[in-house]
Amino acid sequence: MAKTETFSVVGQRVNRVEGYDKVTGGAKYVADIVLPGMLVGRILRSPYPHAKIVKIDTRKAEKLRGVKAVVTAEDTIKQGWGAFFPDQYPLSVGKVRYVGEEVAAVAAIDQDIAEEALGMIDIEWEELPAVFDPEQAMKEGAPLIHEGKERNIAMTLDVERGNIERAFAESELIVEDTFESTPQWHCAIETIGSVAECSPSGKYTIYMNTQTLFMARYRIAAALGVRETDVRIIQSAVGGGFGGKSCDDNNAIVCALLARKSCKPVNIINTREEEFLAGSRPRVNMNIWAKMGFKKDGRIRAKQLRIIADNGAYSGKAPAIAGVAALRHDTCYKYSDVKTQAYLVYTNKIPTGAFRGFGNPSAEWAVEQIMDKAAHNLGIDPLDLARMNAADPGYVSPHGNRVTSCELRQCIDLVEKMMDWKGKRAQKKPNRGLGLACTVHVSGKRHFGDYDGGSATIKVNEDGKALILSGEGEVGQGAATAMCQIAAEELGLPLEDVEISRADTDMTTFCLGAFGSRVTYVGGNAVKDAASKVKQQLLDTAAEMLEARQEDLAAANGKIFVRGSETRSVTVAQLARARLFRRGGAPIVASGSFDADSVLQDATRYGNESGAYNFGCQAAEVEVDPETGQVKVLKYVAASDCGTVINPIGAEGQAEGSVAQGLGYALIEGLKMEDGRPVNPNFSDYRIPSMRDMPPLEHAFADSYEPTGPFGAKGLGELGMDPTAAVISNAIFDAAGIRIKTLPITPEKVLKALKAVSNQEPTRKVKLKADG
Amino acid sequence: MKRFVALKVNGEEYDIDIEPNRLLLHALREDVGLTGTKEGCSIGVCGACSVIVDGKLVSSCLTLALACQGKEITTIEGLAKDGRLHPLQQAFLEYGGFQCGVCTPGQIMAAKALLDANPNPTEEEVKEWMSGNLCRCTGYYKILEAVMAAAHNKISSDFQVKHERKTAKIQSLNVYKDS
Numbered sequence: 001m002a003k004t005e006t007f008s009v010v011g012q013r014v015n016r017v018e019g020y021d022k023v024t025g026g027a028k029y030v031a032d033i034v035l036p037g038m039l040v041g042r043i044l045r046s047p048y049p050h051a052k053i054v055k056i057d058t059r060k061a062e063k064l065r066g067v068k069a070v071v072t073a074e075d076t077i078k079q080g081w082g083a084f085f086p087d088q089y090p091l092s093v094g095k096v097r098y099v100g101e102e103v104a105a106v107a108a109i110d111q112d113i114a115e116e117a118l119g120m121i122d123i124e125w126e127e128l129p130a131v132f133d134p135e136q137a138m139k140e141g142a143p144l145i146h147e148g149k150e151r152n153i154a155m156t157l158d159v160e161r162g163n164i165e166r167a168f169a170e171s172e173l174i175v176e177d178t179f180e181s182t183p184q185w186h187c188a189i190e191t192i193g194s195v196a197e198c199s200p201s202g203k204y205t206i207y208m209n210t211q212t213l214f215m216a217r218y219r220i221a222a223a224l225g226v227r228e229t230d231v232r233i234i235q236s237a238v239g240g241g242f243g244g245k246s247c248d249d250n251n252a253i254v255c256a257l258l259a260r261k262s263c264k265p266v267n268i269i270n271t272r273e274e275e276f277l278a279g280s281r282p283r284v285n286m287n288i289w290a291k292m293g294f295k296k297d298g299r300i301r302a303k304q305l306r307i308i309a310d311n312g313a314y315s316g317k318a319p320a321i322a323g324v325a326a327l328r329h330d331t332c333y334k335y336s337d338v339k340t341q342a343y344l345v346y347t348n349k350i351p352t353g354a355f356r357g358f359g360n361p362s363a364e365w366a367v368e369q370i371m372d373k374a375a376h377n378l379g380i381d382p383l384d385l386a387r388m389n390a391a392d393p394g395y396v397s398p399h400g401n402r403v404t405s406c407e408l409r410q411c412i413d414l415v416e417k418m419m420d421w422k423g424k425r426a427q428k429k430p431n432r433g434l435g436l437a438c439t440v441h442v443s444g445k446r447h448f449g450d451y452d453g454g455s456a457t458i459k460v461n462e463d464g465k466a467l468i469l470s471g472e473g474e475v476g477q478g479a480a481t482a483m484c485q486i487a488a489e490e491l492g493l494p495l496e497d498v499e500i501s502r503a504d505t506d507m508t509t510f511c512l513g514a515f516g517s518r519v520t521y522v523g524g525n526a527v528k529d530a531a532s533k534v535k536q537q538l539l540d541t542a543a544e545m546l547e548a549r550q551e552d553l554a555a556a557n558g559k560i561f562v563r564g565s566e567t568r569s570v571t572v573a574q575l576a577r578a579r580l581f582r583r584g585g586a587p588i589v590a591s592g593s594f595d596a597d598s599v600l601q602d603a604t605r606y607g608n609e610s611g612a613y614n615f616g617c618q619a620a621e622v623e624v625d626p627e628t629g630q631v632k633v634l635k636y637v638a639a640s641d642c643g644t645v646i647n648p649i650g651a652e653g654q655a656e657g658s659v660a661q662g663l664g665y666a667l668i669e670g671l672k673m674e675d676g677r678p679v680n681p682n683f684s685d686y687r688i689p690s691m692r693d694m695p696p697l698e699h700a701f702a703d704s705y706e707p708t709g710p711f712g713a714k715g716l717g718e719l720g721m722d723p724t725a726a727v728i729s730n731a732i733f734d735a736a737g738i739r740i741k742t743l744p745i746t747p748e749k750v751l752k753a754l755k756a757v758s759n760q761e762p763t764r765k766v767k768l769k770a771d772g
Numbered sequence: 773m774k775r776f777v778a779l780k781v782n783g784e785e786y787d788i789d790i791e792p793n794r795l796l797l798h799a800l801r802e803d804v805g806l807t808g809t810k811e812g813c814s815i816g817v818c819g820a821c822s823v824i825v826d827g828k829l830v831s832s833c834l835t836l837a838l839a840c841q842g843k844e845i846t847t848i849e850g851l852a853k854d855g856r857l858h859p860l861q862q863a864f865l866e867y868g869g870f871q872c873g874v875c876t877p878g879q880i881m882a883a884k885a886l887l888d889a890n891p892n893p894t895e896e897e898v899k900e901w902m903s904g905n906l907c908r909c910t911g912y913y914k915i916l917e918a919v920m921a922a923a924h925n926k927i928s929s930d931f932q933v934k935h936e937r938k939t940a941k942i943q944s945l946n947v948y949k950d951s
Contacts, residue, residue, distance in 0.1 A: 022873030025808020239874030476872025660911030
């Protein structure tokens with residue numbers, strides 16, 4: 001439901017606050033930062049997927065002219081670190097567990113010398129048997145990757161709500177199948193990098209392109225064995241994150257170790273190959289068996305999942321991701337009886353981690369195909385099946401997620417209209433088909449302790465401009481602009497008079513950072529709270545200066561004025577100076593905070609993940625070429641319920657960009673490995689969509705208002721790519737009667753499936769297109 | 773063996789001392805000091821390092837700096853003139869043709885090379901040409917829109933950027949005298 005509220009800055013199509021710097025080449029990314037005397041750091045990586053390090057000899061490398069420091073595990077505290085399980089080390093201790101793992105590092109006066117020195121480090125290895133497939137890794141007798149982790153299981157989850165046996169017994173249609181996703185990489189055009197220096201007194205300053213500064217500080221300090229405030233992290237411009245820059249890798253820690261040992265600033269910028277080998281932690285790949293029971297009329301009666309998730313060699317955020325895959329989708333439709341089991345399994349491959357969607361795209365790839373199969377089996381239009389089961393405001397999922405605002409049905413209606421769904425279904429053309437899928441996502445997630453909050457400070461400078469100090473960080477998603485709009489709206493300032501600082505752990509208060517589609521909702525609420533406190537200070541002083549009662553005052557256009565006699569006004573600049581430059585004066589400044597009304601999951605995984613849930617529906621029309629197996633997306637439509645849209649340009653960009661990543665996931669992406677070694681770790685062999693790959697796209701925002709959000713806003717960033725792969729697969733089924741169950745959906749797989757169908761059911765043979 | 777190389781970048785001469793195998797990308801970023809040109813893939817696939825040399829679009833990660841002596845090199849820093857943005861830069865800003873911005877210099881240079889040669893391209897021509905410049909944020913829709921807008925002069929004529937230099941008024945500390 002939309003709330004009729006008029007805004008002056010919120011909802012306007014405004015230009016990015018950092019945009020001028022970005023279009024002129026002036027924005028400073030981490031690779032652009034040069035400090036006096038800065039050295040180049042390079043990392044020696046494991047060539048083996050699983051091996052003991054018998055001996056490391058760095059003496060020759062240390063003697064090479066131009067080398068200023070060589071570090072190994074001996075330079076570390078040898079204590080594990082990690083977001084949930086402390087199972088990884090900055091530099092390998094005793095053994096390596098994947099190809100690309102950091103073993104040693106060199107800082108030298110230039111890159112050539114640093115790389116030459118890497119080649120002079122002598123390592124005696126003892127290869128160990130390795131395991132790459134999670135199902136193999138779970139078997140008795142498989143090589144053990146971590147001591148004490150029996151059958152290589154990092155985590156298990158086993159949840160049943162209601163009575164699943166009875167629910168299946170009461171179902172009139174049961175559909176089950178197994179689906180496999182693909183290891184997808186973030187492929188931000190900027191790789192991970194750091195510039196670190198260590199002062200003689202022992203304080204580290206690290207410029208990083210991280211999307212989660214304070215979590216990075218926490219983990220880096222732990223890995224270095226120092227207090228949190230001994231590490232200062234300053235965010236550079238960030239060239240794309242998508243979850244990959246949430247500091248689950250070792251780049252910054254190794255950089256800090258080299259800076260400490262060399263007593264010089266050091267940078268380490270990942271090469272593109274390093275980024276694939278051991279940089280951003282790719283999407284947790286999953287094998288999902290799903291079974292759902294339905295009543296004849298289409299109502300969902302039961303759902304059961306069994307997930308085997310490939311953790312890779314170390315855990316990072318994979319435990320939380322497996323949890324999301326297991327439980328999240330139960331907030332999308334109305335469920336009563338569900339059972340879900342997940343096994344997160346160590347393998348000798350790159351550690352997996354956060355990527356836009358956070359477990360949701362893999363789960364929806366499976367569940368939304370089961371929904372589609374059910375619709376076809378029941379003879380119900382998939383759109384009607386989704387609409388019938390869609391969550392409503394007030395719905396509480398079996399795991400306790402409490403839905404406040406929800407416009408999923410409106411999203412389904414929008415998709416129906418934009419796609420001309422009914423019309424196209426009525427006039428089905430050969431080899432063409434329609435598919436859809438629905439999605440739910442969070443606006444922040446309570447899983448770091450019992451906290452899902454944010455904070456911000458706003459000061460009003462003497463020239464009347466407000467400066468937001470926020471530690472959430474801009475990673476390209478448009479958070480800085482949205483926050484400036486929220487502050488401008490609350491303060492009655494023009495947008496030009498609001499600025500935002502860069503995120504800096506020494507200057508800004510604690511923020512969890514950019515993940516979980518949380519920054520506009522959680523960070524925006526904190527900014528709004530700070531702005532309302534600042535506004536109170538402005539009103540206090542204005543009441544004094546204008547000799548008026550506070551309740552008669554209003555703020556607009558950078559002024560505080562008396563309602564009804566607007567000439568009696570004072571500018572924000574005047575107020576800032578009047579409050580400051582007097583005996584006992586003080587600056588106008590206030591901090592605000594927000595902690596979502598969510599509930600930490602208990603031991604049975606019952607809780608309420610987020611303060612608000614975002615919903616969406618997407619559909620595609622595809623054409624399958626029966627001769628080549630090529631799938632052409634003729635039209636793509638998407639509708640998103642993200643509450644109030646703060647900046648339409650930014651929000652549309654988020655929706656469009658995530659659909660693009662979703663289409664990549666569906667059709668072309670995936671890292672191929674042979675014996676744990678990546679075979680396509682570069683942009684010519686790992687393809688991401690380019691401009692000509694993009695289909696015509698129509699997108700719409702639902703008319704929606706989230707009562708707990710800043711001016712009614714909630715999250716958006718991840719929503720767009722969650723259901724996309726299932727949308728494409730469902731459309732292919734409608735077009736050609738084939739069900740592709742492994743990602744990516746390559747022409748080879750399509751052709752193979754078409755052949756299998758034509759051998760099985762000659763009557764359903766797909767006709768060749770007349771025009772070829 | 774290092775040697776002196778004279779590069780003409782954005783109309784200015786730079787004498788730099790570089791190894792003969794120095795790539796144009798690194799010479800621009802590290803020796804000339806213009807960091808607007810970005811390194812994305814290092815193998816000439818992503819287009820982040822695109823610059824214009826003698827009117828032709830090149831991947832500076834595949835080009836030797838030495839080979840560019842005596843040629844006119846244009847980088848992203850050379851587009852804005854007299855405090856005014858190039859129409860393409862303005863279009864990218866107005867139409868939201870970027871998010872993280874790291875591919876943006878390359879996108880704008882590629883679009884400039886296209887419009888210089890073909891001022892009135894069709895949408896299909898833009899898509900084909902711009903497919904050499906990868907972007908992971910936008911899904912390309914707003915980049916396409918920006919390029920088409922620049923080609924058809926659909927950008928604001930009175931576009932003011934808040935970063936434009938203004939003469940600051942010295943403000944009195946006494947607020948009651950302030951106008």
